[in-house]
Amino acid sequence: MEVVILQGSKQIGQLVADAIEALLRRKPTAVLGLATGSSPLPVYDELAARHQRDGLDFSNAHAFALDEYVGLDHGHPESYREVIRREFTSRVNIAEGNVHTPDGAAADLPAACSAYEEAMRAAGGVDLQLLGVGTDGHIGFNEPGSSLASRTRIKTLIEQTRRDNARFFGSLAEVPHHVVTQGLGTILEARHVVLIATGAQKAPAVRDFVEGPVAAICPASVLQFHPHATILVDEAAASSLKLADFYRHTYDHKPAWQGL
Numbered sequence: 001m002e003v004v005i006l007q008g009s010k011q012i013g014q015l016v017a018d019a020i021e022a023l024l025r026r027k028p029t030a031v032l033g034l035a036t037g038s039s040p041l042p043v044y045d046e047l048a049a050r051h052q053r054d055g056l057d058f059s060n061a062h063a064f065a066l067d068e069y070v071g072l073d074h075g076h077p078e079s080y081r082e083v084i085r086r087e088f089t090s091r092v093n094i095a096e097g098n099v100h101t102p103d104g105a106a107a108d109l110p111a112a113c114s115a116y117e118e119a120m121r122a123a124g125g126v127d128l129q130l131l132g133v134g135t136d137g138h139i140g141f142n143e144p145g146s147s148l149a150s151r152t153r154i155k156t157l158i159e160q161t162r163r164d165n166a167r168f169f170g171s172l173a174e175v176p177h178h179v180v181t182q183g184l185g186t187i188l189e190a191r192h193v194v195l196i197a198t199g200a201q202k203a204p205a206v207r208d209f210v211e212g213p214v215a216a217i218c219p220a221s222v223l224q225f226h227p228h229a230t231i232l233v234d235e236a237a238a239s240s241l242k243l244a245d246f247y248r249h250t251y252d253h254k255p256a257w258q259g260l
């Protein structure tokens with residue numbers, strides 16, 4: 001696990017965009033794993049700017065979202081399918097048919113989950129997976145207690161997550177109780193995992209998953225098993241890390257050719 005502590009979201013957005021740009025130049029057919037929430041927005045803004053300004057090309061790329069609410073209609077503005085389109089994919093030249101989200105409106109949800117796993121495999125697997133982290137340590141919508149080997153499936157949200165996400169809906173009552181999410185085992189198969197956490201409210205979760213034990217009670221801790229996981233945090237989110245100075249020293253002395 002590499003922990004990179006940066007000044008703020010703008011710097012994080014640029015560094016992650018650098019990694020995605022390098023990936024696309026090396027492999028124009030790259031498969032990107034997309035996350036919702038506010039954490040990845042600076043990355044999407046930076047990639048959209050580079051597409052507009054420098055012609056960064058997404059025309060042969062593919063994208064798979066991490067998760068989706070169950071029970072929202074396909075066009076619902078807060079469905080992750082719409083959020084991903086609004087915040088990112090409509091702002092670059094990725095083909096609409098190359099962008100996938102789990103189908104939370106399917107009549108047969110278990111079959112839709114299996115089909116999603118199959119579509120990811122058929123596309124060659126995810127090259128770079130973006131992640132945020134919930135205040136309870138969830139990634140995707142893998143809440144505490146999720147199997148560390150889980151695959152795409154239906155989950156029930158804990159109340160804290162529903163409250164955290166209520167800001168996007170008219171009221172807490174409108175936040176669905178159920179979701180479909182890539183499993184922790186699914187996420188671990190991405191070739192490179194890039195998790196972004198900003199703000200003091202994420203400091204306890206960051207401390208627990210980076211420096212605590214690997215345990216289902218803190219789902220993001222499973223990333224300690226990933227051979228190429230990059231954790232990007234601002235100063236506030238890093239404020240409870242015991243080894244913060246060591247992470248800073250390591251990153252400051254990293255050879256430029258190494259990239260993320």
Ligand SMILES: N[C@@H]1[C@@H](O)[C@H](O)[C@@H](COP(=O)(O)O)O[C@@H]1O
Binds near residue numbers: 038039134140141
């Ligand atoms: N399912 C998403 C997660 O993928 C995201 O990481 C989390 C944190 O969101 P934010 O980045 O807005 O704090 O919110 C939701 O629960």
